[in-house]
Amino acid sequence: MKRPSFLLIFGLICGILFSYYFELNYSLIVGSIFIGLLIMFLIDYKRKHIFALFFSFFLIGIFICNINLMSKLNNYINDAHQYIGIIDKIQIEEKKIKMQIEIVSVDNVTCSERILLTTDKEKEFSLGQKIKFTGILKQAKENTNPKMFNYKKYLLSEKIHYTTYQDSRNIYIYDEEIPFRYIVRTKFQNYVIANFSNLSKDNQNLMISTILGDSSYLENNQYDTYKNIGLLHLLAVSGLHINLLATFMSMTLAYLGVNRKINIVISITLIFIYGYFIGFPPSSVRAIIMFSLSLFASLLHKPYDSLNSLYIAAVISLLLNPFWIFSIGFILSYTASFSIIVFFNKVKGLFYPFKGFLIDNLSLILSVNLCLIPLQIFYFNSFNFISILSNLIIVPIASINLIIGFLSLLFSKLTYILNISMDLQNILTDVFQKYTALNFKFKTPTILDMTFYFLILLIIYNRDILLNLKKEIKKVIFCFIVLSIAVYSMDMYRNIDDIIVDFIDVGQGDSALLRYRGNNILIDAGGSAFSDFDVGENITLPYLIKSGVNKLDALIISHFHDDHYKGSMAIMENLRVDKIISNKYPTEDEFLKIIDKNNIPLYIVNSSNDIFLGGINIDILWPTNNIVLDDNENNNSLVCLVNANGFRLLFTGDIEKEVEKQLLKTNFGKVDILKVAHHGSNTSSLPEFIDELAPKISIISVGENNFYGHPSKQTIQTLIDANSSIYRTDEMGLISVIIKKDRVVIKPYQGPFYQEDLIKFLNTRRNYFLTFIIFLYVSNITVRIYLNMEDKLHELQ
Template sequence: MIVLGALNVNSSYNKNLYDFVNKEAKFNGVIDSVEKNENSYKYGFILKSANDTIIDEKVLLCFYENTNLELGRNIELNGEIIIPSENTNPLLFNYRRYLLGKNIEFQLIGKPKTIKTLDSNISLKYKLQRTFYKRVQTQFSNLKAQNANTIKGLILGASNNTDRVEYDKYKELGIAHILAISGLHIGIIAGFFIYILSIIGLKRKYNFFITLFILWVYGFLIAFPPSTLRALIMFTIIMVSKLSNKPYDFFNILSFSFIISLSINPFWIFSIGFQLSYIATASLGLILPKLKEYIYPYKSNLVDLFLTVLAVNVGIFPLQSLYFNEFPIYTFVSNILVLPIATINLILGFLNLASDIFVPILDLFLTIQSMIVDYIYKLPMRTFYLSSLKIGEIIAYYILVMVVLNIKSLQALGKSIKKALFVSLVFLLLMVSINSLKRSNLEIDFIDIGQGDSMLIKKDSTQYLIDTGGDVFGTFDVGEKILLPYLVKTGNRDIEGIIITHFDKDHYGALQSLINKISIDKVLVGSEIADLELKQKLKDANIPVAKLVKGSRITIDKDVSLHVVYPDKETRRSKIENNNSLVIILEAYNKKILFTGDIESSIEKELVSQGIEPVDILKVAHHGSQSSSTEEFIAMLSPQISVISVGRNNSYNHPSEEVIQRLHNYNTEIYRTDTMGLIKVKIDKKGMDISPYYGPLYREDIIKIADKYFETIVASILYILAAFLSVNEYNRLEDVQIEL
């Protein structure tokens, strides 16, 4: 089924669209879904043709100015096809994969002034969906604005209907699932209709069929989100089983819905909502019964609700770590207090779609829900932060959970199995110990933050950051979207010092996004901070600021240190901000890396005249601009490797072809963040290794992966083999002992 789904998805992607990538053309098609936010208008667009070439593929139609296109509208417009971006730093959000989960491979950047409506004929599907959406909008128009948004989120899903600030509150309290159509909603709606129809006196068979019909129509009207489809498939099978008086197996049903879903779109496997939905549901089947065994005979609705929340949170904890890097401390309190109110509001919301006589009571209960959420949200320490768990750690976590939950069953095992498990545990601990004793090395991450610089230096538990990057143009927040998530996900939340080479936005602009989000011991600068807002934020956060000059030295440990080679105390501040850059040499295990900020040719000449020594790695000045990297400077440094931190398709045309050629002339190996993504350098006593990220794991060459994780793979195989042999050996000895 999954293979058929993969073939289905592959066939739905029209290879002809690649002919239109980065080219303007005329397109026509149908608006399939609508999504609006503050900065853009986005539409699911069933593309019918491009320049009269038949296409028939869904794309994401994007506008960056006001447009008002209705669902089902047939339009023609000019635009440009682009391929969605992937993450260029490990662990960060992969937009392309996210869109593939929606069965979308391309974006279409549209030109609003070229839009033409082709005809007014709208298919029945879109007429029904439009009617439903309009009904939801009008029936809740008399509610308070915040309450209206909340109930729309409950009925339609949060993505396009709930205020972002309000949604973030629910997310930080661990109750965002209330605003995502899932099994919870399907269960509430089903329970309500079954109850009402039974009161009317409808026979059980007709009751179930009418309820199922209502649920599937509802799923159709909201376009079957993955979690909703999962719940509908499972609920339908359960209802049919009950009608036919035949038993059903929870995990068979869950597996069946999983296979059906992936046969529709295999890329759903990458959807966070899809993963959360299935793992949360599996937790209710695997973990919840075990928890109930432990607390038997204590039973009550409150205890059941608490155990349900606990089971789900235990199950999804690795995903919380992997994707959100935080755990909501008040999740138990929030769910226990808010879920019952949200259940009432969902039922009242559906009743209100039929008649607005329920508006006053619905408004009251939504206000109560909002007050509870606001009260809990104001409590201190709402979350604690987590680093992203690795695959091995996630597997180990689930094994540990299963062992703890099944401890009674394990106690009943025979001695031979217990001994085998003990030996396996010893092997596992030995492997972990050996791994922890592996030689310590220095890591330098040249983070891809677009047009700017940001380098993370890591040695054991000490981290320094040289520059933070920052967007010069537009509203994209490099700190919030790239730098902060990368630091959090990689477990680098305690920064010893942030060194700002100079005060151009693309070198310090993201610093404000880090303040109060991670621990920063100090900020080190080469000149006075002119940004008054930044200065005040640092003061308010009690982060000291110190000045670095030529001769300043930062000792990380006995093998690693940073020392400043420019500017000295007497150097007058230049009117050209680039030439105020700190120039720093990192020395580690007899290797040298030179960080140059944005210095231009005049400062390079000064460094040459002072007799700057050769280095192993050069961070190329000013993103490879032709105003830097002079012949004399490169010749004197003679770097083996040159790293250029630069943005894709930047308006400055960095790096300069002249600089690239000059570097090649001196046989230096060039690494660029715009073509390679994050660049990681590892240095230890045995040497130096440099590895670009290139892109998400599924695009990497399998041989490179095997080589990269060779030690881990070999260790895992040895562990499994040792565990297997020890189990067999103890079983054999046990059998011999019994015979004797």
């Protein structure tokens, strides 16, 4: 096999993912080993060593993942304990400081772990300080809405299992002596910051961020600009930084007449020191390993294989930290490198006979985007096609600025030239930022979408080989493609009449998205009155975008309490909203300014109104047009009865018992699904009201461990007595209600098994996968029989 390192990385990745997603026990591990040995026994001799290599690293992946999932702090969570640790990383945010702490001891018992400590900005802290504090550890939460950012995985990629918060006044300096490794890193960072102090504020932030690979130095608008025009890779220490630094050093040493071997040793040492100074982020580890391997190959006069080098770098990286497999930086860095190595020459060949620097750069940009576009859409839900042009023009300028930036660390006078050159870079980024017409938003692609994309890419890449295949093999491939398209189309068509209601987990608040045949209605948007956390910007809006919602046909606000409407402001600023429907005219100035700026019509409705939107019929049951309640805003909530595919859903806002008594007089009948009023508070859900509704399914939208103690035990018991199935967002995350023509399907997004799109996808489409596996197996047998027959005919001739 030309590149056996592929088997190493493939086996390692499979082992890590298998260990993470499935709860391992003795029987499962023994069973895996038995199946592996059985496969080795059944396959032919030539393939035994290939499978053995793969299976060995599969087991290594299981082992290292399992080891890294274990934490010595498991016995200390949810109770107060005294911790002593060293500050390893500091991230200063607008209102708080986040510090990664290397724990030395817990309650005077030696312990080596990492945690994330968050505190206020009243006190200054330094890298390497040994601190003492008492805190309660909490496990990092996974995303409770599908497709959203997984904080737990992010922290695992930093080798952190637990987090805690402590007031800075209760954090004490335990030891003033700072370890040497932190002194060196701090001095380098301070030197870089001081060296660029002559630059303008924007240029200073940008160059510090670029050299240190730390985007926290940037203003929010700077970061967003680089993100929007596809230049975020310039801010991560990657191949560009390492290659420029090492190549420049190597050329300088060669010019000075330094021996070639010494030159290579110095260059490798330099890039490793630089990597240490910046904390070895995943992209820098890849670049350093690959560059070092290329220099060693040159030193030993051996051929250098970029793809083999990439696989080896990935193996080393994941052995160091298996959870880098979940790091977006790691995934994008390795995918970009793979795409360049595999597709660059193919893309460049398309421009023949044109050659030169411009063609090389354009080929590089196009080749890297072949694999990166679907990943960018998957993670960020947008792709700006202007990024092709921005990379073509700005990257060469940024590369020159980076070289000048490195040189100015030695010759500070160069910062004057650097300032002018960076001004040009900023002007160009501002120009490209204005072209928003080519910035397209996309819904998060499914695993099936991604599979089809890369399958098509594989077919195009191997078109020459495919054209030269035997006719019978072409037929098998054609049948496979047709079957794939048929299965994909059937899956889409059979769900076309489904009405989907997603009860989004917005913490202590309400938000539900109704979707039917491209029509989207949002009932409430969540929000918070007691926190700076913007629910709309961080949860509701991202979920809508990731679900492919670019327009709301209607935004229904049950009433103007923060936990129901405040999240709508971020939505109105970023998505097209055709109309707002509510119980009364709002008084919030900021809300009124936003609807006025975006020309969104506002409709005030009551029980005399019915709403018909894109096939969804909504009856307004409350408030009535002749009853005015007291000043309790909860009791003015809109009560909406949704009729969908013959099923009835009741949205109750935050109504209390007084309104429930009034609604009992209307005799509107039973419902199939009830959104329980006021987050399950004991001020709502009268037993006679629940008995009258007789809901088969009850949804409670409520925050985990909330201040109010919602839902009340009384409400839960009332629902149990009514034989209603209870679903809670605090326990299950997002609750998806799929209303088909003949039944209702409830899909809570709960637990680690269901929280991963891949596992969820495989679980819900197992019949399709069985079809594919059987078809592939039959295809394989058919091709092998055909080739066997052809070999025998050839022997007879």
